[in-house]
Amino acid sequence: MTSSTTARQASEQGRVLADPNAYADNDRLHEALTWLRANEPVAWVDNPPYRPFWGITKHSDIMDIERDNELWISEPRPLLLPAETEDAVKRDQDAGVGLRTLIHMDDPHHRDVRKIGADWFRPKAMRDLKVRVDELAKRYVDRMVEIGPECDFVTDIAINYPLYVILSLLGLPEEDFPRMLKLTQEMFGGEDDEHQRGEGTTEDILAVLLDFFTYFNKVTESRRANPTNDLASAIANGTINGDLMSDMDTVSYYVIVASAGHDTTKDAISGGLGALIQNPDQLARLKNDMSLMPLAVEEMIRWSTPVKEFMRTATADTEVRGVPIAKGESVYLSYVSANRDEEIFDEPFKFDVGRDPNNHLSFGYGVHFCLGAALARMEMNSLFTELIPRIESIELAGEPEYTKTIFVGGLKHLPIRYSLR
Template identity: 65%
Template sequence: MSTPIVDEAAKVLAEPAAYTDEPRLHAALSELRANTPVSYVDVPGYKPFWAVTKHADVLAVERNSKMFSNWPRPVLMSAESDEQQAAVGIRTLIHMDDPQHRVVRAVAADWFGPKAMRAMDLRITDLAKRYVDRMRDAGGECDFVQQVAVNYPLYVIMSLLGVPESDFPRMLKLTQELLGSDDEEYQRSAVSQEEKVGALLDMFAFFNDLTAARRATPTEDLASTIANARIDGEPLGDIDTVSYYAIIATAGHDTTSGTISGGMRALAENPDQLARLQADMSLLPQATEEMIRWVTPVKAFMRTATADTTVRGVPIAEGDSLLLSYISANRDEEAFDDPFRFDVGREPNKHVAFGFGIHFCLGAALARLEVNRFFAELIPRLTSVELAGEPELIATTFVGGLKHLPIRYSLR
């Protein structure tokens, strides 16, 4: 293999704090797309990887799931966290390749299909109204993330799983600690690396108890489906079962809350687009997709080459890791007209926020429904909105978005 191409700009992808500074992050990613779209990254604390930043290349890697495996490194974490999670034995859907992935994914697939979405629509619409009413009751000013955006999708996904409402605050805290382990506000400790997996172990303990309860007394919820699933006549192993819960609980909550809060910020900062949407609510499906592209709550996924290959002519060795930067792909000038413009009528909008190929997000339809129904309730009632303070983003390299969004508004 030839000497790897290295661009210093790519180091931001292994810097959680860089995701809290969007101008700096996007400047670096724009430089990479223009000059070094496949760049080698070797920074202290992380195992080396190739940064893939162009939309077309992300799609090409996602399409070729035999050449580019999810196992054993689906997410960018520190080398120490890689080792600790391997020791725990985590095996979620994002760790699996076909044929195992296809079979395990099928366990919960019906819960996120068209029939299930039709059945949930009324419930989600009712919840959207409830949380817009809470905005009204807050008196015209709130931290939109903490008072609205994190609670609405949490209620949806926990209800789907069958988790009692009394446990919702606990699950919110655990998901924030788990996905916000690089953020000082959410992490349990800035000192002990071992404590960074504490939230994961606590979540596993919670879902172990839930599994036991649903196996003893099955009910009509997703938790019962997972707890009592059988593959080739055998029940899912304990680790696989709780891993399934964990990925649904976290992915089904934080990604959607990030999109809703980021969408709210985009409307506040682009009043012309808010007015356009208010004048023509038929644009809401396109606006939903644009919010998802704009936020890109899942910042990146990783793949591992199963043989020597190339990406955009760059040699990649067997065993090398690749980081697929979704946030970069969704601002690619070759894939989107004026990609740094928030456009509620953008069409086409071939974003990769949900991934592509066999690992396309299982809960994409649910996320779209939640975002759509929330803004369908809010937009006609919203007469004004503006920022009431500085938005704050989560430090992360995986899933993230706003953690605080102070807004001032008036509602009908």
Template identity: 65%
Template sequence: MSLTLDEAGRALADPTAYADDARLHAAMALLRREAPVHWVERPGYRPFWAITKHADVLEIERNHEIFLNAPRPLLATAVQDRINRERAEQGIGLRTLIHMDDPDHRVIRAIGADWFRPKAMRGLEPRIRELARRYVDRMAILGDSCDFVQQVAVHYPLYVILSLLGLPESDFDTMLKLTQELFGGDDTEMRRGETPEEMLEVLMEFFAYFQDLTAARRAHPTGDLASAIANAEVDGEPLNDFDTASYYVIIATAGHDTTSSTISGGLHALIEHPDQLARLRDDPALMPLAVEEMIRWVTPVKEFMRTATRDYKLRDTTIREGDSVLLSYPSANRDEDVFDDPFAFDVGRDPNKHLAFGFGVHYCLGAALARIEARAFFEELLPRLESIELAGTPENTATTFVGGLKRLPIRYDLRG
């Protein structure tokens, strides 16, 4: 695929590029090779520097006091950027860990940190494995074919994270719909509508649900994560309603959508690489490494933005105070300087220094949970799997933030 550097840079701000793996990876490979720090001007967006090399993404993540999340934590259109700023000033916008910097970030992150430590996740593992078995059983009930994304993968991690929060199963379908609409704003099939007002409706429905939940958990704490969030205090004062609701939103959405993308993309990779599927089935001890490779391969979080607080020289380029940078995680995770044969799917890849969970103070809070969920699912599936193949054309979500497969039609034969 022949692209100019400017075309390659603009692809990083084009949701449809993330639905086309060949186009996206051709663009990122060109940028890594010829312009790893590249100025991007795309109509409808405020300009930014595209950062595509693993070492440079790491350097910016390490320098979190120079490169801040605020005021532009995610890539959005210029119009949406303005609306987000206005909503933040009015106190009606999301204010999650993604939007924060220290000292607020450190204090707010601590509210849920203990719930996601590896020790706590091990305590949750029996419930995770129970749910993994339930969804492998569901595949058997569905017969010999299904759309793995829509009928299995989007449900399993959602049940895990909402069980952790302590929400009733009767509310899970509502949470799934709202999550898909929130993250699917760039995809014509997933989004609720095309206007900022329609997107705000989704957010306000989240907030209304979680405000009711907060009131209930403050009146009657139940010992779950929702109760911990509802009753958290900062400097002796409870979180305000929007900060509390924002905390729920980021846990409920990021805690499930990224993992469903990893599981779907991981299964697709195993189907496309039958030698690796056979290798993993023959040597189950490879599963932890295989999960890391699935996470690298899919990289569900496509980008975060940072804003420079002072002039900073990166390679031979000076990033000026106030400039935005886009950290391209899919590109960093295919960097030829870090990964041997980066476009090979290798279930035994070791070391695997992927950046799919970020790095440093903003490292993904739910990384341990995501690993356990993926490992539990494939440890339940593979021993029962006699055969598997594609039964149609997989489709990716159009996005510039979080996403992966939105359809994975498969045909299979399961034991039991």
């Protein structure tokens, strides 16, 4: 193979990383990622309307980058956005009215802001919450019985269960849950015809962010005036070096918890059930040995990989796998690819409920490891511990559909036919 042919193929395959349609087509996506891992694991990608970047597809390279959070920083480009949207978001941030969540921040500010909500996701807090999560798991499996023998598992169950958990933890009123769901879908589904606001333009995306900002500014005012025993009050009244957080940082904290705190779990839950249905031997294996549940949950999370990517920018000239990367250039960390890396996982395209070890990167790695990982694992464990023993039969009742996305996504429709005890 000539170098010119290699470059051309790398360009074609690499562009998949910046194509929302590819994430709705698993065969196409994984064919490209498998090729990149084998032939061009550090690939230059230039696919307008996105600014160019280096696509990183190997598990070990992503871990190395995540470890070195001084050489590789989140700002100014923590995730892949169209250039026009990137610029508009930056203008809003400079004006103090945009969103700057934990994923946008670097240490030491990131560390200080993260601490404000960290106690709500520690093991003791999870133990205290487990009774409530178990109750909700039973409620939603009972709901499947009520609406059966068919349902769209995503829209009827997987969306609502984690949404109820996280927004209750925040202390938001239940009548506002549909609004939070819609804003989340519009924010993460900006490239998807079904979920985007309007035409999904930069102006539409900014309007969604402004709606979040307006809503949570009111929450901040309320919780500062009348603190309550919920996560929203902890965020509103959290201080750094004795000072309250800025309005932008406070609102952004709410947004990342209220949106990613349920949407990613929804993707893992629905992706997990979809995998069990399409691998009936693994469903039977789990049903016959429920002690496998913790391992099965990890495999569901690996398999679905709800967060597709984060980006980092080099603070100095460096190299990855011998490829020179200049100061100021950005790398795209493909977690979807890392979670199918043949050097890390035996038979990576096999769904295995007993996979051990399972060193997936679905929660990221290093200082930006997902704050809500323990909660997501607990929610999934509770739901599937309730659901699996009650399944008498289950099958697809139509074609699963995936969200078009660049950042966060998974199944948006999973029609199923079933019988539950």
